[in-house]
Amino acid sequence: MADINQMHKTSPRAQKSLYLRKQDLRRGIELMFFAYRDFTGEADDILSRLGLGRAHHRVIYFVGRQPNMTVSDLLSILKITKQSLSRVLSHLVAEGYIHQEQGARDKRQRLLSLTEKGLVLEEKLTDVQCKRFASAFSACGGDAVAGFQDVLANLINEDERADLRKRYPDLFE
Amino acid sequence: MADINQMHKTSPRAQKSLYLRKQDLRRGIELMFFAYRDFTGEADDILSRLGLGRAHHRVIYFVGRQPNMTVSDLLSILKITKQSLSRVLSHLVAEGYIHQEQGARDKRQRLLSLTEKGLVLEEKLTDVQCKRFASAFSACGGDAVAGFQDVLANLINEDERADLRKRYPDLFE
DNA sequence: TATTATTGGTCAACATGGCTGACATAAATC
DNA sequence: GATTTATGTCAGCCATGTTGACCAATAATA
Numbered sequence: 286m287a288d289i290n291q292m293h294k295t296s297p298r299a300q301k302s303l304y305l306r307k308q309d310l311r312r313g314i315e316l317m318f319f320a321y322r323d324f325t326g327e328a329d330d331i332l333s334r335l336g337l338g339r340a341h342h343r344v345i346y347f348v349g350r351q352p353n354m355t356v357s358d359l360l361s362i363l364k365i366t367k368q369s370l371s372r373v374l375s376h377l378v379a380e381g382y383i384h385q386e387q388g389a390r391d392k393r394q395r396l397l398s399l400t401e402k403g404l405v406l407e408e409k410l411t412d413v414q415c416k417r418f419a420s421a422f423s424a425c426g427g428d429a430v431a432g433f434q435d436v437l438a439n440l441i442n443e444d445e446r447a448d449l450r451k452r453y454p455d456l457f458e
Numbered sequence: 459m460a461d462i463n464q465m466h467k468t469s470p471r472a473q474k475s476l477y478l479r480k481q482d483l484r485r486g487i488e489l490m491f492f493a494y495r496d497f498t499g500e501a502d503d504i505l506s507r508l509g510l511g512r513a514h515h516r517v518i519y520f521v522g523r524q525p526n527m528t529v530s531d532l533l534s535i536l537k538i539t540k541q542s543l544s545r546v547l548s549h550l551v552a553e554g555y556i557h558q559e560q561g562a563r564d565k566r567q568r569l570l571s572l573t574e575k576g577l578v579l580e581e582k583l584t585d586v587q588c589k590r591f592a593s594a595f596s597a598c599g600g601d602a603v604a605g606f607q608d609v610l611a612n613l614i615n616e617d618e619r620a621d622l623r624k625r626y627p628d629l630f631e
Numbered sequence: 632t633a634t635t636a637t638t639g640g641t642c643a644a645c646a647t648g649g650c651t652g653a654c655a656t657a658a659a660t661c
Numbered sequence: 662g663a664t665t666t667a668t669g670t671c672a673g674c675c676a677t678g679t680t681g682a683c684c685a686a687t688a689a690t691a
Contacts, residue, residue, distance in 0.1 A: 304595050304603040308628065310588040311523070313595070315629060316610040318516070319622065321494050322537070323615045338647055343491070350484070356668065364495070369649055371669065393658050393667045415483040421612035422477050422486070425605065430477040432598065432605025437489040439594035442496045449492065455481065456488060511676055529639060542678055544640065566638040566687050637688070646679070652672090659666070 327413045335406070340365075340373045341382075342410055345399065348383060349407040352398040355388065359397065362452070382406060434458075500586045508579070513538075513546045515583055518555060518572065522580040526569040528561070535625070555579060607631075 303309070325339060332342055347362055348354060356374070360367055374397075377383040382403035388394030399407055422430050438446065438457050449456055476482070498512060505515055520535055521527060529547070533540055547570075550556040555576035561567030572580055595603050611619065611630050622629055 302596075302600060304600045305592055307588065309603070310591040310595070311584070312607065312629060313591040314519070314584070314587050315626070316607060316614075317494060317497055319618065320610040320613040321490060323618065324490055324613050326615075340648055346487070357666090365648085366650065367668070368651085368670085372648075375669090388667095391659070391667075393656090395668070411484070411487070414487050415480065417613060418483040418486040419478050421609050422483070423475075424612045425608040427475060427477050428601065429605030429608045430482070432602030433609035434485065434489060435598040435602045436594050436606035437493040439597045440493040440497050440590060441489075442499070445492065445496065453488070456485060513677060530637090538677085539679065540639070541641085541680085545677080548640090561638095564638075564688070566685095568639070633691090635688100635690075638686085639684100640686105641684075642682085644680085647677085648675105649677100650673100650675075653670100655670080656668085657666100658668105659664100661662100661664075 324414065324417060327417070328410045331410060331413065337376075338373075340369070341377055344370070344373055344377060345382060345403060345407050346411065348397045349399050349404065349411070353386075353396040355394045355396060357394075361448075377403070497587065497590060500590070501583045504583060504586065510549075513542070514550055514555075517543070517546055517550060518576060518580050519584065521556060521570045522572050522577065522584070525571040526559075528567045528569060530567075532570065534621075550576070 328342055329339060332338055343363055344359065347359060351358070356367070356370070359374075360370055363370065374383065378385055381400055384398050384400050384403075385395040386398070388396050425433075434457075441449070446457070501515055502512060505511055516536055517532065520532060524531070529540070529543070532547075533543055536543065547556065551558055554573055557571050557573050557576075558568040559571070561569055598606075607630075614622070619630070
């Protein structure tokens, strides 16, 4: 929670905490823009050489994280239309990155998993992004990492945060 | 920097800091994805009702932040091709959000600024994003905000970070 | 002054990845 | 048996990125 000792260090008329000034909020906006672009940049480069895009990456990432998930699961994580997903997913299946298997309980379901080829690519992509985080985290220290996670979690819509908490209990510690 | 006291709380074989474990790095990846999506979502909704997209938003935002900037300046911030920018910029000029003025020193330059209409939209868009940040920041406190900023800054490519430091000295405190 | 570089723009074509709408099929469920 | 669910497909539209070619005005420089 806000530390009361950090307040009132500006002029008497400035009632807000230091980090709630307009310029600090704008800094948040800007840092998100620049950081997100670079965070995705390296992976985008690898993907484009393979004729794939960021949409393919998301599918590979989340299927890798949760093997044997259904298409429905993936749709509710990605929040795109099934037509959009279908285009990307079909491509990944055709190219041999993703394996589909009929559900045992519900035979309509296609359970998705990475093939060996998909796993190799997933590891490569996750690795470059993890390295970037490892470098940033090391440079900032554990307290900063905790703050980073806390703020990002609170930027997520409340209802979605609740969904995510159920789906990925470890996402918010 | 890394707090040595946070280490070695897991099994003897785990040598890494707690926040450098694979699962923590993956959490970073995932939080960035979900947070960025929701961070841009509300603004996207407002824009789409006006027949505009996120690309228009970026132009409006950065021109609002730095009035009378040149097209070159904008290109080097956005890092897109001038053809891509041209399409979006022409549209914004035609719709009366952006004003172009011939440069005094260099008459080739088009100095960009927001019109009254552009300013109104910029404030509306910045406001919804600032509110989200204000809410997240308040929920987390000042130390978390500092950590958030620190990590994001370190996710940015080093050379770009140097450029940004020159362009926007207040971006990194 | 003549040449070159910079700033900004245009046109055309293409790719990615969102979207909507309409429709089909198999399987589960009521 | 009727309905809902899970999934897929086709067709087309839109936003926004890309490349390549080319042009004009102006600034900087040899």
